[in-house]
Amino acid sequence: MTSWLISLAVLLLLSLGGALWRVWRGPEPADRMIAAQLIGTGGVGIVLLLAAATDWSMIDVALVLALLAAVAAVAFAKAQSADSVGDPEEE
Amino acid sequence: MMALAETGFDLVLCAMIATTALLAIGVRDQFGAVVLFVVYSVFLGLGWLRLGALDIALAEVALGAGLTGLLLFGAHARLPASVPVPSGRAVWPAACAAGGSGLALGWAFLTLPEPVGLQEAVAANLGTSGVENPVTAVLLNFRSWDTLIESIVLLAALIGVWSVARDDAWGGQPGLRQHARHGGVLANFGRLLPPIGFMIGVYLFWAGSSKPGGAFQAGTVLAAVALVVFMGGAMRPPLVTARWLRLVCVAGPAVFLAVGLTGAASGVFLGLRPDLAKPLILAIEAVLTFSIAASLALSVIGPPEDPEDHV
Amino acid sequence: MADVVTYFMTALGLGFYLAGTVAVIRFPDTYSRLHALTKADNVGLGFLIVGIAFQADSWMVVARLALVWGLALMAAGITAQLIARTALQRQSP
Numbered sequence: 001m002t003s004w005l006i007s008l009a010v011l012l013l014l015s016l017g018g019a020l021w022r023v024w025r026g027p028e029p030a031d032r033m034i035a036a037q038l039i040g041t042g043g044v045g046i047v048l049l050l051a052a053a054t055d056w057s058m059i060d061v062a063l064v065l066a067l068l069a070a071v072a073a074v075a076f077a078k079a080q081s082a083d084s085v086g087d088p089e090e091e
Numbered sequence: 092m093m094a095l096a097e098t099g100f101d102l103v104l105c106a107m108i109a110t111t112a113l114l115a116i117g118v119r120d121q122f123g124a125v126v127l128f129v130v131y132s133v134f135l136g137l138g139w140l141r142l143g144a145l146d147i148a149l150a151e152v153a154l155g156a157g158l159t160g161l162l163l164f165g166a167h168a169r170l171p172a173s174v175p176v177p178s179g180r181a182v183w184p185a186a187c188a189a190g191g192s193g194l195a196l197g198w199a200f201l202t203l204p205e206p207v208g209l210q211e212a213v214a215a216n217l218g219t220s221g222v223e224n225p226v227t228a229v230l231l232n233f234r235s236w237d238t239l240i241e242s243i244v245l246l247a248a249l250i251g252v253w254s255v256a257r258d259d260a261w262g263g264q265p266g267l268r269q270h271a272r273h274g275g276v277l278a279n280f281g282r283l284l285p286p287i288g289f290m291i292g293v294y295l296f297w298a299g300s301s302k303p304g305g306a307f308q309a310g311t312v313l314a315a316v317a318l319v320v321f322m323g324g325a326m327r328p329p330l331v332t333a334r335w336l337r338l339v340c341v342a343g344p345a346v347f348l349a350v351g352l353t354g355a356a357s358g359v360f361l362g363l364r365p366d367l368a369k370p371l372i373l374a375i376e377a378v379l380t381f382s383i384a385a386s387l388a389l390s391v392i393g394p395p396e397d398p399e400d401h402v
Numbered sequence: 403m404a405d406v407v408t409y410f411m412t413a414l415g416l417g418f419y420l421a422g423t424v425a426v427i428r429f430p431d432t433y434s435r436l437h438a439l440t441k442a443d444n445v446g447l448g449f450l451i452v453g454i455a456f457q458a459d460s461w462m463v464v465a466r467l468a469l470v471w472g473l474a475l476m477a478a479g480i481t482a483q484l485i486a487r488t489a490l491q492r493q494s495p
Contacts, residue, residue, distance in 0.1 A: 001405060001457065006096035008416050013103050013137075015423040020107070022426050022435075023126055024114045030432050030489035032126040034439055037481050038426055040156070041443045042419060043133040044474060045450050048467070049412075050140055052454045057302050058140055059466045061148050063291060064312060065136065066470050068157030070477030071315045072129055074280065075161040077484035078269075078322050079168035080492070087271035087278075087324075088487035276483045287473070 005053040009046045016042045033076050040069035101141055108134045121170065125163040132156040145303035146226045149295070153311040161318060162391050221368025223301040230305065231372045235361045239351065242344045242379060245386040249340065253331060256394035262332050266392035271324040281323020288316030296380045300369070306343075306376040310383025317388045328388075331395055336385065343382025347375050404456040411453030418446030432489045440482040447474055 019042065022035035044062045051058035077088050111134055115127035132155025139148035213225050213233065220228035230238045253265075271277040292313040299305030320326050329336045350371055354362035363371050425438030451471045458464045 001408070003096045004409065005412070005454075006100055008412055010096065010100045010103055011416055012419055013100065013107065015420050017107065017110075018423040018427045020111060020114070020130065023130055024118060024123065026123065028432050028489060028492065029122050030485050030492070031435065032123060033485055033488075034432070034436050035426055036126045036130050037478075037485075038422060038439055038443055039130050039133055041447055041474060041478070042423075043137060044470065045415070045419065045447050046137060047140065048450060048454055048470065050137075052457050055145075056459070056463050058145060058148075059463065059470065060295065060298065060302075060304060061136065061140060061145065061152055062470050063466065063473065064149055064295070064308070065133065065152045065156065066473040066477060067288060067291060067312065068153060068160075068315055070280070070284070070473070070480055071157055071319055072160045072164070073477065073481035073484055074277065074319055074322055075164040077277065077488050079164040080488040083267070084165065084168035085267045085269045085322075087275055088484060088491050089272040089275040089277065090270070276480055280480050283476070 002053045005049045009049040009053070012042055012046050012049070029076075029080060033073065037069060037073060040065065040072075044069075104134065104137055104141065108138060121167050125160070125167050128163060129156050129160040132159070146224075146305065146308070149303055149308045150311070153308055153315070157315050158311055158318075158387060158391060161315070165391075165393075219365040219368070221363065221365065221370075221372050222299075224299060224303065224305075226303065227299050227305050227372070227376075231375060232363055232368060235347075235351070235363075239344065239347050239361070242347060242382065245383060245390075246340060246344060249386045249390050252390050253394050256331075257396070257398070259398040260395040263330065263395040263397055265328050265331055265389055265395050266321075267396050269322055269324050269327075271322070278323050278325060281320045281325035284319050285316055288312060288319070292316065292380070292384070296376060299376060300373065306379040306383055309380045311387060313380065313384035314387035314391070317384065318391060321388075321392065328392055331389075336389075339385045340382055340389070343375075343379035346378045350375055408453045408456045411449050411456070415446045415449030415451075415453060418442050418449060422446060433486065436482060436486055436489075440478045444475055444478045447471060 016039050019035040019038040023032050023039070026032050044066050047058055047062040047065065051062065078085060081088055081090075108131070111127055111131045115124050115131055118124050118127060132151055135155065136148045136152040139145075139151055210225075213229060216233070217223070217225060217228055220232045222228050222231070271281070292309045294309075295304040295312060296306060296309035297304075299309070321328050350363070351361040354360055357364070419442070422439050422442035425442060426435050429435045429438055448471055451467050455464050455467050458467065
């Protein structure tokens, strides 16, 4: 089971290489941010696979990563608004 | 088979970390560099996990991907749209110097004698430390001197940030006035996150005595939650002159120092009696968590900027 | 039995993750990439978590796994909305 879980983690990590290409390539800021979010969610998945394979207390790292991925997205949206402290939903 | 899979994972991860670092340096626009930095922290966190350093993985993910990302996004938004990237000859000496010092460091590392490490010494004395997590034992008991200074450094950083405020804005609310659409996604997120984030923050603090976690990780999570509340416009940050705010920032280092002084009275500065160590460490960490959260959040928001904000 | 479920569910989860990555690389514009990604990778994470939960040794671990997924779903919803709005604003200022 352990080697299965870690092999999955390797495949997931390799697939994040594709997302990394998109972060580098862009072209829009939104594209980079989407790909970064994919790496965040993929990272959560990898941490959980490692947790199941080695040590359950790693789940806490996944918890913090999931929480702060949302915070980074909020900061991105804020920073992209006109006066850098607004909200993209405002008219 | 298992060893093979693990080696494969480590090799791929190393390649990803190195590639992300190179891309972050090589990418030719600021925004790309910021996003790549955030991504780099995620991979680095995985690296710490593989090294068995869960406490550092937690801190890396919370500080690198979370709070520093937030800071850099804000900084990018306020920089001029295009800062010319230096190119051509000027880059090569810098690249050579950086590469040379990297090689020198690598050589120095390889020629060092195999480090003995302190793991055995820590494990042998863990019983007297009051906690079961060896990292917390080192940070709050065996080497609490370093942690005390670190908590004071955070305070000094906050004073540094505040000291660049303009005279006419001083005394107001820190940062620019945040606003969000009433009832929009951002505003609702600012109301939805606090209960969950607060629970996770307190859990990380509590877990710190027996498992990975502790005041710095918990404080970082709480700071991020507070920043989301402010960014969602649900609450405005307190006035920089508010007395309770300064009390919260100072309380952690102050309690730490006071405990250290009582130790000095009985012989050793910062020494903890084994039978009292657990409650003392928990008390220090509890207060320190909130001080760290407040200092970090205020440092990220920045100094007061709006002269209209005096109330 | 639990192991079979784990093998199946985690493999399924990985499939969705890979689909998300392919979408982010191959889809032609920002909105379709966003659309594909925020669904695919969270379904992937969900299957992965269900699969892993069958290996858990206590209910506390299962509860924490569920919390991770809840957080990820919440984050994805908010992220998708905010990033899409940001992209719209840039397109038509």
